[in-house]
Amino acid sequence: MIEQGWDSLTRLVDGRWIERRPRRPSVGPLLLMETRLMPWLAPQLPLAVPVPVVVSHSPVVVRHAVVPGLPMSSPGPSQALRLGEFLRALHAADASAAPGLPAGPDLPLDAFTSRVLPLLPSSRQAAGRSLLSLVAGFPACAVVHGDLGPEHILATDGQVSGVIDFTDAHLGDPALDLAWVLYGTPYAFSQALATAYDVSPELRARALAWHRLGPWHEVLHGLTTSDPSMVESGMEGVLARLGP
Structure with a gap:
């Protein structure tokens, strides 16, 4: 069973495609934004992410290959290292070159x-x-996922395998993506991620506010x-x- 989110209706097609439709009109442009942003962003990231394509403009329907894994349920230090590397790569991407990236949250x-x-x-x-x-x-200075939580972080055989749902991606504060991983996870996970990412005191303080x-x-x-x-x-x- 595919978990349904607040913004999109999702279904599995032919066992290999994830198809998404907006729950309300304002989400349609965000799904289309992903089809422009993700082909550019995906090659720069060390984990699998969705790269959707447009199936229909009216109504809006997008589709991408299934990203392997299930929502992360038991965060541990080894997973934190991989996710910290992913977030460093995401936030290091050249936001000025990101196609279709919304300017601000x-x-x-x-x-x-x-x-x-x-x-x-x-x-x-x-x-x-x-x-x-x-x-x-x-500040708004980096490409951010915008809704990073356990339901959007996938794991296979105990290791992080992918990150999904970039509908909320935007030019924003990298501390937003650190909120849950630093303050909503077990201590060992949050400490390992902080080390892998090299979290500064300023970033940590802003992440707490976002949390x-x-x-x-x-x-x-x-x-x-x-x-x-x-x-x-x-x-x-x-x-x-x-x-x-």
């Missing part, structure tokens, strides 16, 4: 401020407002799709990550 700060922030207890709203102000000033912002997306998605359970779980994450 699609970060809904206005929606976070108007829809999510008021849901916080009054005693936590200052901390939430400070977080939004902080990330708004972060704290992660659940805000879940809350906003729950509000947009009228899913109270997603709003509730997202708010639990928002409050837990904001800290005391």
